[in-house]
Amino acid sequence: MHQSLICSQTEQSYDINRLQNLSETGKPLLAIYDLDAIRDRFTPECVRNRPIRSMWKFWEVLPVESPDEAVSLGEGCTPLIPCRARGSFAAFSNLFVKDEAFNPTGSFKARGMSAAITRAVALGAKVIALPSAGNAAGAATYYAAQAGIECYLFMPEDTPPANIIESVVGGAHVYLVNGLISDCGKLVKQGCERFGWFDLSTLKEPFRIEGKKTMGYELAFDLADVNGTNDLKLPDVIFYPTGGGTGLIGMWKAFNEMERLGWIGKERPRMVVVQAEGCSPVVKAFNEGVDHAEMFPNAHTVASGLRVPAAVGDFLMLNVLRESNGTAVSVSDEELLSGARELATEQGVYACPEGGAVWKACQQLADEGWLSPAERIVLFNTGAGLKYNHLLPVGELPILDHTNADCLDLLDQ
Numbered sequence: 024m025h026q027s028l029i030c031s032q033t034e035q036s037y038d039i040n041r042l043q044n045l046s047e048t049g050k051p052l053l054a055i056y057d058l059d060a061i062r063d064r065f066t067p068e069c070v071r072n073r074p075i076r077s078m079w080k081f082w083e084v085l086p087v088e089s090p091d092e093a094v095s096l097g098e099g100c101t102p103l104i105p106c107r108a109r110g111s112f113a114a115f116s117n118l119f120v121k122d123e124a125f126n127p128t129g130s131f132k133a134r135g136m137s138a139a140i141t142r143a144v145a146l147g148a149k150v151i152a153l154p155s156a157g158n159a160a161g162a163a164t165y166y167a168a169q170a171g172i173e174c175y176l177f178m179p180e181d182t183p184p185a186n187i188i189e190s191v192v193g194g195a196h197v198y199l200v201n202g203l204i205s206d207c208g209k210l211v212k213q214g215c216e217r218f219g220w221f222d223l224s225t226l227k228e229p230f231r232i233e234g235k236k237t238m239g240y241e242l243a244f245d246l247a248d249v250n251g252t253n254d255l256k257l258p259d260v261i262f263y264p265t266g267g268g269t270g271l272i273g274m275w276k277a278f279n280e281m282e283r284l285g286w287i288g289k290e291r292p293r294m295v296v297v298q299a300e301g302c303s304p305v306v307k308a309f310n311e312g313v314d315h316a317e318m319f320p321n322a323h324t325v326a327s328g329l330r331v332p333a334a335v336g337d338f339l340m341l342n343v344l345r346e347s348n349g350t351a352v353s354v355s356d357e358e359l360l361s362g363a364r365e366l367a368t369e370q371g372v373y374a375c376p377e378g379g380a381v382w383k384a385c386q387q388l389a390d391e392g393w394l395s396p397a398e399r400i401v402l403f404n405t406g407a408g409l410k411y412n413h414l415l416p417v418g419e420l421p422i423l424d425h426t427n428a429d430c431l432d433l434l435d436q
């Protein structure tokens with residue numbers, strides 16, 4: 024395998040052929056590829072011509088020797104939807120939604136789980152465990168089921184019911200915890216030590232980020248298609264709803280790999296971290312100009328994926344923001360829910376609250392003049408609105424009596 028693992032802080036190398044979690048210094052391990060060895064055969068053209076309809080079309084930069092090894096349910100290849108310049112979107116002429124709701128189990132977590140479970144199984148893992156805000160649990164359940172391994176999940180007790188139900192139905196061992204995702208993470212760590220499970224917490228093993236980075240590869244191809252050319256292209260600005268930050272760090276890694284492969288030049292998008300006001304550790308750390316984020320006290324937000332009070336990859340996210348000339352903003356729960364409603368009614372995208380948050384953040388930064396609405400902007404809708412139906416009361420709907428010939432009179436009122 025043309026790959027190795029290094030510590031993201033010290034760059035010390037680690038054995039890629041063993042199940043690994045964090046480095047000795049407690050930092051994430053990252054997969055490094057011998058890109059020079061594959062440059063001649065791994066080209067945009069060859070990727071375009073492949074019959075593979077999933078993120079595994081990029082298999083040379085994923086943890087396999089061949090795409091047949093993948094534990095896959097068809098993840099990735101999500102649509103990049105151009106927004107119509109109407110309603111609250113009227114000023115934006117070059118705005119797109121990368122709609123990750125199209126993934127198996129309805130969120131971008133599918134990408135990370137497909138890659139991580141593929142590698143964990145190849146290295147002999149029989150039981151995995153993870154803490155989850157909800158969507159990662161659903162994804163882990165179904166990839167574990169496909170791989171034929173057991174899955175232990177620990178989620179806050181107020182996790183969206185849809186995520187709990189899908190996990191139970193898919194055969195995972197589901198435990199609800201009277202605390203936050205960080206408390207769930209501590210139980211997972213204890214369980215792994217005691218029962219020998221493999222810890223699949225985000226960024227605490229090296230391959231969920233590899234799956235998530237494919238969002239960055241795909242974007243470059245999507246925008247080339249928008250331009251009607253073969254030249255890969257990145258947007259000017261990317262908005263990412265941030266909890267653990269795996270997708271943000273992953274996409275940045277993808278851009279660097281693409282440059283080293285000779286696929287793109289030095290230009291990069293400005294990356295924007297979006298968090299909820301009730302849980303915004305990265306926004307706070309970015310504004311204070313520090314290298315690490317402190318545990319955010321009393322974390323609360325209805326956008327469950329953003330309720331991550333402390334992240335092991337905090338320093339990596341802050342690096343990405345600074346290197347990219349990006350920024351970090353927070354929005355209130357009221358705003359993010361109204362953002363999701365605007366995406367639904369004005370663009371036909373049934374977005375998750377996290378997707379609503381990025382749209383509101385985009386409007387905020389346009390109002391402040393940080394970006395021009397004519398720039399090419401990509402919003403990540405990271406999951407399906409359907410999973411959050413419990414947050415969206417639609418009120419009492421009238422029931423029409425179809426046996427009454429006058430029942431449509433109601434519509435006159």
Ligand SMILES: Cc1ncc(COP(=O)(O)O)c(C=O)c1O
Nearest residue numbers: 158266267268269270328405406
């Ligand atoms: C829908 C959704 N959006 C965003 C996030 C945050 O993702 P990340 O951990 O990559 O920052 C999550 C995580 O649970 C999520 O479920």
